[in-house]
Amino acid sequence: MTEKLSEETRGPLLAPLFDTGWAMVEGRDSIRKEFKFKSFVEAFGFMTQAAIWAEKWNHHPEWSNVYNRVVVELTTHDVDGLSALDAKLARKMDSLI
Secondary structure: OOOEOOHHHHHHHHHHHHOOOOEEOOOOOOEEEEEEOOOHHHHHHHHHHHHHHHHHOOOOOEEEEEOOEEEEEEOEHHHOEOEHHHHHHHHHHHHOO
């Protein structure tokens, strides 16, 4: 079962993500990042790859795509906040670029 990140675990899991452009969302227990690509095709390719991992881990992002930009927000709805799954998916997304 997935659990909401405790105060003790959030620092070690989230701090490395902040160094790569992820940020906390004001007013919500979630993280957000905007990815920019050279073209729509590259952006869509990124989304396709990320979608495969999201489906495999049964953890789906909130995201949008406009031309060469993909905006991603991650939170775990089942726990009403951030979980280790969010950090895991964020790291995977970073590795895809």
